Amino acid sequence: MDEMIKRIKKIKINEKIAKVTAFAPATSANFAVGFDLMGFALSGVGDTVHLQKRDDKQLVIKQICGLLTDKELSLDVDQNVCGAVIKKFLQDHQLSLGLDISIEKGIPLGSGIGGSAASSVAAILAVNEFLVEPLAKEQLIDYAIYGESLISGGVYHGDNAVPAMFGGLVLLQNSKPCEFIQLPSLDLCASVVVPNLKIETKEARKLIDVPFTIKEFVAQSAKTAAIISALYEGDLVRFKKHFVDMLIEPKRKVLINGFDQAKQKAIELGALGFGISGSGPAVFALSSNKDAAAVIANELVKVFANEGLSAEKYITSLSAKGGQIIAKEEV
Ligand SMILES: Nc1ncnc2c1ncn2[C@@H]1O[C@H](COP(=O)(O)OP(=O)(O)OP(=O)(O)O)[C@@H](O)[C@H]1O
Numbered sequence: 001m002d003e004m005i006k007r008i009k010k011i012k013i014n015e016k017i018a019k020v021t022a023f024a025p026a027t028s029a030n031f032a033v034g035f036d037l038m039g040f041a042l043s044g045v046g047d048t049v050h051l052q053k054r055d056d057k058q059l060v061i062k063q064i065c066g067l068l069t070d071k072e073l074s075l076d077v078d079q080n081v082c083g084a085v086i087k088k089f090l091q092d093h094q095l096s097l098g099l100d101i102s103i104e105k106g107i108p109l110g111s112g113i114g115g116s117a118a119s120s121v122a123a124i125l126a127v128n129e130f131l132v133e134p135l136a137k138e139q140l141i142d143y144a145i146y147g148e149s150l151i152s153g154g155v156y157h158g159d160n161a162v163p164a165m166f167g168g169l170v171l172l173q174n175s176k177p178c179e180f181i182q183l184p185s186l187d188l189c190a191s192v193v194v195p196n197l198k199i200e201t202k203e204a205r206k207l208i209d210v211p212f213t214i215k216e217f218v219a220q221s222a223k224t225a226a227i228i229s230a231l232y233e234g235d236l237v238r239f240k241k242h243f244v245d246m247l248i249e250p251k252r253k254v255l256i257n258g259f260d261q262a263k264q265k266a267i268e269l270g271a272l273g274f275g276i277s278g279s280g281p282a283v284f285a286l287s288s289n290k291d292a293a294a295v296i297a298n299e300l301v302k303v304f305a306n307e308g309l310s311a312e313k314y315i316t317s318l319s320a321k322g323g324q325i326i327a328k329e330e331v
């Protein structure tokens with residue numbers, strides 16, 4: 001982060017800007033073979049952050065609406081990633097700006113589709129628009145990943161924040177400072193299904209805080225390499241054969257009622273791959289077209305219904321757009 005601040009030229013507040021609204025999409029992290037390294041954006045679902053300039057220099061979270069309210073999510077600027085990210089950005093650049101923050105949550109809490117990352121990305125994109133010369137997304141991404149680290153027990157993993165910012169399917173080389181590449185998404189589609197359970201990332205990370213053997217590490221590395229090569233070569237046969245998570249899935253799936261049945265159903269229906277989305281409870285299945293993805297999503301919802309769980313379904317391509325500014329008003 002310090003390196004990044006040095007690289008950014010002196011920046012100033014544009015006193016004419018009164019209001020900004022930004023949106024960032026939900027995301028699915030890990031992509032089965034890329035724990036903490038890979039993720040993709042979803043279309044049509046995400047968080048929206050509205051910022052309005054205040055007469056004083058305070059940061060105030062005024063409202064949380066949509067799927068969550070202030071009963072489930074903190075209004076405290078230091079506890080809510082939106083407030084924390086904006087505060088750090090303003091402090092790092094010695095900017096003095098008071099803002100009322102309103103957060104419209106489209107992503108449920110602890111769902112495995114990157115709610116905190118979407119909020120962090122929308123917040124940093126929105127505050128950036130108050131500058132005379134807004135910075136590029138590449139100069140903002142470390143702030144969004146910082147937001148994520150606050151709720152992940154201090155661990156920096158950009159596998160939700162990077163696709164939420166840039167869209168598409170991404171592969172990280174480093175999360176602090178952020179370095180990543182955009183992977184070919186081969187027109188693949190995903191059925192992302194979120195059963196009505198709540199899993200906190202911090203808790204799900206404790207389950208995998210165990211030693212892995214070198215044999216397991218080598219076997220998983222081979223799978224990961226095969227998937228990356230399959231994406232570049234457009235080889236769906238190789239992709240389907242190697243889309244396997246041998247490290248994390250066996251340890252975390254116990255938290256998701258009906259996981260094995262959902263996986264079996266998706267494979268029976270011809271999915272190219274299946275896995276836990278982020279730290280769960282969301283799961284995802286990959287298909288080569290939207291119709292197949294829709295059929296699989298419906299069937300996965302039924303599997304969770306058999307477990308007594310309602311579930312939300314999202315159908316998306318793997319090349320969905322990243323975060324964006326959706327409104328900006330001058331004084
Ligand atoms: N604006 C925010 N939106 C969502 N969660 C927030 C926000 N600010 C702080 N949090 C905290 O972050 C935690 C939720 O993060 P969690 O990692 O469980 O969900 P997630 O981001 O949906 O997960 P995943 O990264 O697996 O998709 C909660 O403890 C919540 O209080």
Ligand SMILES: N[C@@H](CCO)C(=O)O
Pocket residue numbers: 029030035036037157159160201204205278279
């Ligand atoms: N890579 C992270 C994503 C969840 O935020 C994990 O699985 O713990």
